[in-house]
Amino acid sequence: MSAATTADALRPGGSGVAPGGGFGWAVRDTSAMAGRNLRRLMRQPEMVMFNIVSPIMFVLLFRYVFGGAIGGLQGLNYVNYLIPGIAVQTVLFSAGVTGFALAEDLQKGFIDRLRSLPMARSAVFGGRVAADTLNNAFGLIVLLLTGYAVGFRPASFLGLILAALLLLLFALAVSLGYAIIGLLVRTPEAVNAATFPIIFPLTFASSAFVPVQTMPSWLRGFATHQPVSVVINAARSLILGDSATAVQRAQLLGGTSTGSLIVQALAWSIGIGLVFGLLCARRYRRLTR
Amino acid sequence: MTRATNRPAISAEGLVKTFGKDVRALDNLSLQVQPGTVLGLLGPNGAGKTTAVNVLTTLLRPDSGHAEVAGIDVVRDPDAVRRSIGLAGQFAAVDDNLTGAENLVLVGRLNHMPGSAVRARATELLDRFELADAGGRLAKTYSGGMRRRLDLAAALVSRPPVLFLDEPTTGLDPRSRIGLWEVIEELVREGTTVLLTTQYLEEADRLAQQIAVVDHGRVIAEGTSEQLKARLGGARVEVRVADADQARALAADLDGGPFGDIGVEDDVVLVPAADGAGTVVEIVRRLDAAGITPRGLQLREPSLDDVFLALTGHAAEDVPSGGDADRGATDPVAETAGSKR
Numbered sequence A: 001m002s003a004a005t006t007a008d009a010l011r012p013g014g015s016g017v018a019p020g021g022g023f024g025w026a027v028r029d030t031s032a033m034a035g036r037n038l039r040r041l042m043r044q045p046e047m048v049m050f051n052i053v054s055p056i057m058f059v060l061l062f063r064y065v066f067g068g069a070i071g072g073l074q075g076l077n078y079v080n081y082l083i084p085g086i087a088v089q090t091v092l093f094s095a096g097v098t099g100f101a102l103a104e105d106l107q108k109g110f111i112d113r114l115r116s117l118p119m120a121r122s123a124v125f126g127g128r129v130a131a132d133t134l135n136n137a138f139g140l141i142v143l144l145l146t147g148y149a150v151g152f153r154p155a156s157f158l159g160l161i162l163a164a165l166l167l168l169l170f171a172l173a174v175s176l177g178y179a180i181i182g183l184l185v186r187t188p189e190a191v192n193a194a195t196f197p198i199i200f201p202l203t204f205a206s207s208a209f210v211p212v213q214t215m216p217s218w219l220r221g222f223a224t225h226q227p228v229s230v231v232i233n234a235a236r237s238l239i240l241g242d243s244a245t246a247v248q249r250a251q252l253l254g255g256t257s258t259g260s261l262i263v264q265a266l267a268w269s270i271g272i273g274l275v276f277g278l279l280c281a282r283r284y285r286r287l288t289r
Numbered sequence B: 001m002t003r004a005t006n007r008p009a010i011s012a013e014g015l016v017k018t019f020g021k022d023v024r025a026l027d028n029l030s031l032q033v034q035p036g037t038v039l040g041l042l043g044p045n046g047a048g049k050t051t052a053v054n055v056l057t058t059l060l061r062p063d064s065g066h067a068e069v070a071g072i073d074v075v076r077d078p079d080a081v082r083r084s085i086g087l088a089g090q091f092a093a094v095d096d097n098l099t100g101a102e103n104l105v106l107v108g109r110l111n112h113m114p115g116s117a118v119r120a121r122a123t124e125l126l127d128r129f130e131l132a133d134a135g136g137r138l139a140k141t142y143s144g145g146m147r148r149r150l151d152l153a154a155a156l157v158s159r160p161p162v163l164f165l166d167e168p169t170t171g172l173d174p175r176s177r178i179g180l181w182e183v184i185e186e187l188v189r190e191g192t193t194v195l196l197t198t199q200y201l202e203e204a205d206r207l208a209q210q211i212a213v214v215d216h217g218r219v220i221a222e223g224t225s226e227q228l229k230a231r232l233g234g235a236r237v238e239v240r241v242a243d244a245d246q247a248r249a250l251a252a253d254l255d256g257g258p259f260g261d262i263g264v265e266d267d268v269v270l271v272p273a274a275d276g277a278g279t280v281v282e283i284v285r286r287l288d289a290a291g292i293t294p295r296g297l298q299l300r301e302p303s304l305d306d307v308f309l310a311l312t313g314h315a316a317e318d319v320p321s322g323g324d325a326d327r328g329a330t331d332p333v334a335e336t337a338g339s340k341r
Helices: A022-042 A045-069 A078-094 A096-107 A110-115 A122-149 A157-185 A188-204 A217-225 A227-243 A246-252 A258-286 B049-056 B078-082 B100-110 B115-128 B144-156 B174-189 B201-207 B225-230 B244-254 B277-290 B304-312
Strands: B010-019 B023-033 B038-042 B064-069 B085-088 B162-166 B193-198 B210-215 B218-223 B236-240 B263-265 B268-272 B296-300
Touching (some): A022 A045, A045 A078, A078 A188, A122 A157, A157 A188, A157 A227, A217 A227, A227 A246, A227 A258, B023 B218, B144 B174, B244 B277
Parallel strands (some): B038 B210
Antiparallel strands (some): B010 B023, B236 B268, B263 B268
């Protein structure tokens, strides 16, 4: 060991640890954690692959394999119907990272290390959802480019941007749902097992891939009004803009105006985010009990 | 060195922590650690060692009792405590997908150290812990010993005056263990106060000025290693002869001499060695005179194992270790051996 240069490496005191506290430190801690989380994500090739490959596969599958058999579209080009649906499915699935990663950090004792540091408590979640939101945004971009390559043409570019922001907000709310599961079950595998039976029906018993009018009546009510469909319909309505006919709106988008759909989608997102966010905060505090 | 004061660097008074209804992980635990010294918390799995560390490092709130670290109340001002402590656990809580250097820089930033100081400090610690060459590699490529060193380095980034080491060498090979011991000894020489939990009696013996033996959530004995051993009456000579008959004959021969109470266990004669090596010489003389060639003869100091056995009725490492693989701080199972919350 190079004793000459590091003679006092083990001397205590005098590192200038700042008192911390306050909003400024919370922001700095959050950005430190977000940076760490992003770095981790990028170093897990399986995560990156999942993020890129899964939306591409779904687009190709539904566009070319199932697409021809899907009816009830009232003359709407299926690829324009499909892409907003797969967009929601993409963020719904990739939001799972939040839960997997938190469970892993908890399991490996990394959360304990964080809890022994004078950092802002909120940065553990803040840094997590910030990184995962960027990850979601990346997945969305991959999806939209793939969609464009197979013929997806949004009627309104502004509508597309607004739709993407709405989806990211919804994804953030869902992330917090995964987060509370992650804090409770504590292993990535268990997060998967616990969330799959919820996420799968919400994704597929929705307006994501097929018009709900083609479903049996007992399923149609759920499929129309459950939050995933509401968010998809709002996104679809924004993206289709004025190009959608009155019949298409009534049959495919729940029959309501874009404004009303957006309000519903925001209400669901904010409601889900608040409930799960508060549960997360409570659960995190309870780790000391 | 820190200035010498009489105020303990760590003090705990009547700590109680229960999990669920029946598990009293801490049952009125009290201890004190003087500045610049090492207290070894010695006990089997499930004794409450990790729970004690978790309460003192603010990871768990005690149900009752009072604890101060660096003069700060752990319940009332946990953030201030966190600025004064370092924690290295038995699970090496480093981020596998960050490099060694990135791990240390992250901890420095979350300690709110200035950016330039953090990098310099990370380099300095990597150097000191012989990780300079590995600093740019992901931690998941590290060996067990390297991970422990990185974990300890991470605990030291902010130069904390008080350090908690929860079974720092569990599962390490002997060479890595000795390396870590040397680092801990140097830390203490430089003035750090250390609370160390261990199941290894040898480790407590070597590192700790004071040892607190913990069982069922409370301290059942405390003192220096010598004081604890002295409870067993000091060293003795063990003479192994041909068989039990010969042992009894020899014991009778030695009895009534200068030795005190002679014991016999099968073919071994136990003689108190009040005079140390002098006793050995005297015994050899007697054996020679009696024409007995012993099969074995040794002067034996009581080990902390003997102490542990005498105090608790069970050996230190004779406890099922089922809960050992569980996480410490947030999972009471690790310290309460299979009980539920």
